[in-house]
Amino acid sequence: MQIQVVQQNCELLVKQIDIGKEEATKLYESEFWKGWSARDIADFQLYNKRLIVPWEVFHVAVEEVLGRDVYSHEFKYDSLRKEIDGEIPKKTLADVIDTFPKDKPITMAVV
DSSP states (O other), X not given: OOOEEEEETTEEEXXXXXXXXXXXXXXXXXXXXXXXXXXXXXXXXXXXXXXXXXXXXXXXXXXXXXXXXOOGGGGGSTHHHHHHTTSXXXXXXXXXXXXXXXXXXXXXXXX
């Protein structure tokens, strides 16, 4: 897998690659991820711009790797990759709630 690394604003960023729609479709149809570990699935998908692994499989894999619930909105941030790679501490529920816009009401159900 080719990963581009660039320096920007004194911070090292890893850019996601885009293998193209046709190649992504072929990979998806091959179900290549079956038999892979949760870590392998999470790593593969986090470095690809296109969703290649089914969302449900990817989401569960990331939760398994992190050992916590991961909410949909977290997938748009690079911090999720950094958390998996151990570059930043694992988030708590309070950390996740802090990422919500302060001007938006939040409704949560605790079960």
